[in-house]
Amino acid sequence: MSAPAGLPPRPAGPAAAGYPGGPGASREAAAPQAGPPGYQNGPVQNWMHLPSGYGSHPPSYSAPSGHYSQVPSKAAASHLDDQYRASYYPPYYSAPAQNALTPSVATSVLHTQESQQFYHKTTPQTVGSAEGPTQGAISSASYLITSAQQSYSAFGNHYSTSVSSSVASQGFPLNSDHYTMPVVSGAMYPHVSYPVAAGSVYGQAFTSQSLPAVGQFKETNTFSTQSTSVPHSLQQRVPVGYNSTISNVSAQPVQDNLSRNLTGSVAKVNNQINTAIDSSSTTSSASPVLNNYDALEGGGYPETRSVTSSPVPAPAVPQTSKASKPFGYGYPTLQPGYQNAAPPAPVQPSNLGHHPGFQHYPQQYPSVNQLSSSLGGLSLQHSQQPESLRPVNLTQDRNILPVSSVPAPVPNLNSDLRKLNCSPDSFRCTLTNIPQTQALLNKAKLPLGLLLHPFRDLTQLPVITSSTIVRCRSCRTYINPFVSFIDQRRWKCNLCYRVNDVPEEFMYNPLTRSYGEPHKRPEVQNSTVEFIASSDYMLRPPQPAVYLFVLDVSHNAVEAGYLAIVCQSLLENLDKLPGDSRTRIGFITFDSTVQFYNLQEGLSQPQMLIVSDIDDIFLPTPDSLLVNLHESRELIKDLLNALPNMFTNTRETHSALGPALQAAFKLMSPTGGRVSVFQTQLPSLGAGLLHSREDPNQRSSTKVVQHLGPATDFYKKLALDCSGQQTAVDLFLLSSQYSDLASLACISKYSAGCIYYYPSFHRSHNPAQAEKLQKDLKRYLTRKIGFEAVMRIRCTKGLSIHTFHGNFFVRSTDLLSLANVNPDAGFAVQMSIEESLTDTSLVCFQTALLYTSSKGERRIRVHTLCLPVVSSLTDVYAGADVQAIVCLLANMAVDRSVSSSLSDARDALVNAVVDSLAAYMATASNLQQSMLMAPNSLKLFPLYVLALLKQKAFRTGTSTRLDDRVYAMCQMKSQPLVHLMKMIHPNLYRIDKLIDESTIHVNDRVVPQPPLQKLSAEKLTREGAFLMDCGSIFYIWIGKNCDNNFIKDVLGYPNYASVPQKMTQLPEVDALSSERTRSFISWLRDSRPLSPVLQVIKDENPAKTDFFQHLIEDRTEAAFSYYEFLLNIQQQICK
């Protein structure tokens, strides 16, 4: 890209401070000239003309415009026409072929004149749009425009688009945004995505995201009405613009890609928009309606969603200007380093016209696409380099933690694509700028992969009922917002580039009840949609919800007292179990024998059937063990009430888990469903018996940690059998001693189940664990569930997936078989770049999850993520998503420690940091080599890796029970990113002064927002109280000299000494500080599905060690402090 063409290295110091005096001055000069006309003309006028300039791109503009007005009456004809085209022209090249179809005799003179004419019209328009907020931005824009004009004759077709991209690169995002977007949607109509134009229809979906968005939609709508009112001027202009395109572009097969990219890079939103959106989205997620989704399940489009207020043009204007302000002003607030570093980049393209060096350009960029990507890259550097690439001196910067939680980096796309993009909560990539080649990826030394949370609970989800689900005919991609419509009847797949027909049904938009607007369908307006699949997607009828509970009732289990909790939770949630009238339920208990329960309707009480032949297990009465929940409700209740007391006097200490599981498998195999296994000790009888492998003396060994892998493959084989019968096994391990989780976990790992582990569980001795089990069970029993699911991950041609992480069975190279899918399951995927991505500027990833809902419907949930491709190493670093990288590395490290050894995995983690920072420092040659520098995007990388090394899964030297370690590893493989990050790096807040903190309002509650504290004992003062959020547990640590008022108000005790040891709840005291603390904690709780347990810790508390182990920046006997770790890294880099 243009880095060789004189992109100056990013100045690190104030050396380049002189810059604004140079080109900047000329920009200032240009401003007054261009400014006034903009005001006189007014935007409306310009909008009518501008589209024609853009109209030069759509290859067959006039044809579709014919369709546009006439389609309803001429549907059949147009269909024929369509078929003809599709069959006649090779799909890949049909865009140019179309060009050839139309008579194209364009003289370049005419072409130039025409577009220059457009051009002049563009100028005032842009300026007009920029009115107000930023003078600098206006002037820069006009400056660019004038210069680009001169380069025009050589640049030919992508004239207008390239200008728009450089305008964008000047970084006044939303201004240009507002005005160019309507243009795109209006004029490039048949060509590109229309996201925003149609936004108003679905405005509802975005309202929770950000207010400005709504403003934009309205704006857009105004425009479209205007454009339709002046069709004449449009049509006159079109042919000319069109012809001119042909002469230049006809050789571009991926032309629409180009234009997409260019218009794509139109608007850059700087970091402020991110934070704006983030904060508002957290506010909205503060009240997730977890299972309310079932309300949506009813059918097509819930009317509420389409009840957007009909857009009124008038109020849109003030809103727009209001929205644009922060962005305009955002620019100057950036770091000084930014301004120094960035400006040279965008000047390059704009200077082309003046420069004698301009002549080189055509040779250097033989293809328009390359050019486009280079322009995209430039604009990217300009807008993003500053914040995410600003070098941070790690050893000197002590406060690298952000004030609030770390936001996911936003891909560097134009704002309409960005708005359409999938939420980072469900779909995240480790590199938000995808490197062009594998070589570049190797140079960056960062892992490329995806972090998925596909079945997340969503509050807003468009559900689509349609008899035909539109998919690409060759790669079977679902239609998504990032496809391009070549004309009204055809769309081009964004993954394999095949051109497909738009089926007749798709032309009709059920939301607006209008015809001929395929681009406004919800499928094309939302990157996360759910289809209700037709009968094509099933051969057997969808399975009913079937739940089987396998309970350990040996002496050990009865002693621990879990049965009462489980039965109680089940009784409470029996009605909330997801399912329909066909729901079935069954129970098996086991000690040294296996007991079945006949719950057949009509019996007066449940009947226990004992099978003691555990070597050859059989089902005593196959039909009546799994019963309909509604028909046998009374019997089930009787059983649940009786179960806890049935085994109180048992002396049986053995546990025949293996045979019980075999029985469960036999029972479930006709239908499939979910098996929940509760186990409290090492299985000691029958198939799958295990022996203790842990040597307690080795718990704190620094060298070898053995037995991370399974001891037997019995559980794995059984899990595969279960998976084949669409049965998932969820394991609840509640044990006080070693129970070989490494082997037992296999039963869930390969059958797509989930694993819960409660070390040293005891109902009365360990109330924290008991409460946790209760809460987990409540969530577990009531959460959504998908049966017989498969998940396929597709990605743009050139990328390939090579390793999956999570709980599932890999059925094909891109297909995961999930017997059950639950909303708390996360997945990770490693990818490689097989073919160079030079001819594309965007890559897309699509996850499709097909499952049977608990209501017996076959549904497909589709997520699509779109990311830009970059060609320079700095851009790759700019787009690095440090949280995703760390989570993917954690997954890889787990694999490594099982297949090789723990020390190997630890070394690999350290090497990942060392390599990537070394590679970064090598690219930024102007950095001082003696310091440890990291780009801003990766500044938390060493901290997170250190946290990983001190995490239970990977730590050495600190006494860690083998089961704890294995459980932590299982969690890493199966938790979604958000939860995993809390596990790796907990959040620490100071809570004794919440009244003084800034607050946000969520659902009429005042939620204080204390800043994040470093995880270091230096932050803990004896005078304070601190809350540590570890994901599944909250610790409240109270200092010895903590204010008595706080203890009295919040904890409800008179002084520090009287606070009890085992305190798991905060009392409701009528005091401001209490109210704030509680609202803060409940706000934290609401953001996650599993409600965490609270633990109050005083200095003498035994749980203190747990708390202090999470202070990962401190030194322990066995591990580095953060600073030492940095020095260690620096040493290794210098080696």
Next chain:
Amino acid sequence: MKLHPVVARCFSGCAACHVLGEGIFLCMGRSNKRVQEIIAFDELQSDFKNPIDQRNPVHARERLRNIERICFLLQKLVLPEYSIHSLFCIMFLCAQEWLTLGLNVPLLFYHFWRYFRCPADGSKLAYDPPAVMNADTLIYCQKEAWCKLAFYLLSFFYYLYCMIYTLVSS
């Protein structure tokens, strides 16, 4: 004991002839196995073109069985192949066919490494049903199968040549 040079040469020639002849047969056998493996991998990789079909749960079961079946087949093939090859190397050693032995020793070591390195839970090398469909594992196994096939074919012709050469020259 020292044999008469002529007798010794004759003996070694005979032995070499025998060994090489056996080698040819076994080679054919092994090539056959490799072909079988390659076919198996192809079968593993070949996806059913109709995705609707593939997503149907009934099909899922078939597919899973298929993968398991192929994996177990492959696992069954591993030990015989390795032991035959080791036997070979021992015979070459006895027949003092140093060059042939030299050619085979790297593969022998590879086999040893691969056999004893397999972790219990089966990583990429053990044809583990849950892991084998990960693209990198599958590609690795496929490449390995192709390379071995090439090696066995080449050695087949080499043994043939050697055998004829020994027959003719003695």
